[in-house]
Amino acid sequence: MPTSDRVVCTIEAGVAEVRLNRGDKHNGLDPAMFEAIVAAGETLRGDHSVRVVILCGDGPSFCAGLDFKAFISGGEAVREQLLAWKDGQIGNLAQRLAWVWTTVPVPVIAAVHGTCVGGGLQLALAADLRVIHPDSKLAVREIEYGMIPDMSISKTLSRLVRLDVAKELTFTGRDFSGQEAAQLGIATRLSQDPLATAREIAAQIATRSPEAVRAAKQLWDRAPALEDEAALRLETQLQLPLLGSRNQLEAVQARFMKREPKFVDPA
Structure with missing residues (x-):
């Protein structure tokens, strides 16, 4: 399994659990995290023993988006690493962090707690199902930094909400709760313990x-x-x-x- 210091993967009874492993940084996305998440998705995509996947985060948050300090210190090389398209691939590395989960042939469930903004939200949007804590903080955050969301959100969020809702969340960058995410159609289910609920759903799917x-x-x-x-x-x-x-x-x-x-x- 593609386990590393950034992502821990386990498989039990057909259920693969992919845990983001930078809890002390709210699972902020640095270059190594991008590589590890994509590697996990690509490996699980070809594992026929896997019947369902759970994405979750260690520590107080699912994923707080980009680790800007890591990218600033990396300079132009990191920008090239993330945004350059390679022949034969759909999307650059930043986009594949989320998009790869749409290509996994089995259901993918995101168990969301704490902060889930920017790239973290785009990762969750790529899952088939999202179990979210009612008090989680979500946001399409990129506009606050003078950027647009560019990690496959144009294909994932548009499947879940009306176009005007996607625009409003993107234009404002405002925070919204897990409770509002359910009202908007982003949350599949609300839970006080998203990971436990995700495991229950996964266990049921694995019996089919x-x-x-x-x-x-x-x-x-x-x-x-x-x-x-x-x-x-x-x-x-x-x-x-x-x-x-x-x-x-x-x-x-x-x-x-x-x-x-x-x-x-x-x-």
Whole structure:
């Protein structure tokens, strides 16, 4: 597993937990953190034993965004490291920190507590689900520093809220709570203990047919952007390989026999 001093990864019973590991810095994003988070996503993307991923943060916050001191001290080299596009990749390193989680074929759950602003919010937005503490502090912070948010938010936040809401949060850079995040549609669920709730959701997902869960993620990631006929065709295309498959038959048998299913991991 891609465990480092910046990110700690564990896998248990099909659930991968990716913990940002700079709690003393509110998990501020320095260059090493960018590299470690992307490496974790790229590794888990190809791990067929993983059925669901949880993103969480050590210490008092999920992620307080960029560690500006680290970037100022790094100078032009750090700017090039983060913002340069490389052939064959979608996005630069800064964008891939968040975007890589949209490419993981299994559900990704962000467990958000404390501060979650700027790059931290954009990381959480890339997850499929967000479990957020009601008192968490969130913000699209970049405008306060004379910048725009540029870590894939144009594709992630726009899936969750109306365009005018995304603009207002971006133009003002204002703080909003987890409670408001739920009202806006950013929080999937509120919880006094986001990580415990995320683990409960993950454990339930991990008991479902892994191929069906992966297909369901593809369906909701792709279908909303398609025309009606194409969306309906996609449903059929994703369904046909499931029907009669080993895990689909196991799901049916377990359901009728009222026992826990025993699924095999995808090849």
